[in-house]
Amino acid sequence: MTEHDPAGQALHALVEPRRRAILRLVAREELAAGEIAAAFEVSRTAVSQHLTVLKHAGLLTERRVGTRRLYRARPEGLAGLRAFLDEMWSDALDTARRLVEADRGLSDEEVNRAG
Incomplete structure (x- = not known):
């Protein structure tokens, strides 16, 4: 720190x-x-x-x-802490989305076409 x-x-x-x-x-x-x-x-x-x-x-x-x-x-x-937490939350949501899509057998290309 x-x-x-x-x-x-x-x-x-x-x-x-x-x-x-x-x-x-x-x-x-x-x-x-x-x-x-x-x-x-x-x-x-x-x-x-x-x-x-x-x-x-x-x-x-x-x-x-x-x-x-x-x-x-x-x-x-608290702005710096808020930005840090927002970034972590966003990254965690992206990871969760990819895991769910992988579990459903969807590729990135299929997701992009559907989205």
């Missing part, structure tokens, strides 16, 4: 269930770090570390207002 692999960064960040929960929280509204931490039974330091991972993966924006840090989900941060 590199910084040029948005899908890998998003997957790495979202492996941890608490990070997914944090992302769900800030998807609805912008929240301060303390408000996010209050939703979990872990230390503020642990929540801060999760926020940092999500931010580095491009999944959160951070805005400072005075001494407060406010976080909101960045839906566009």
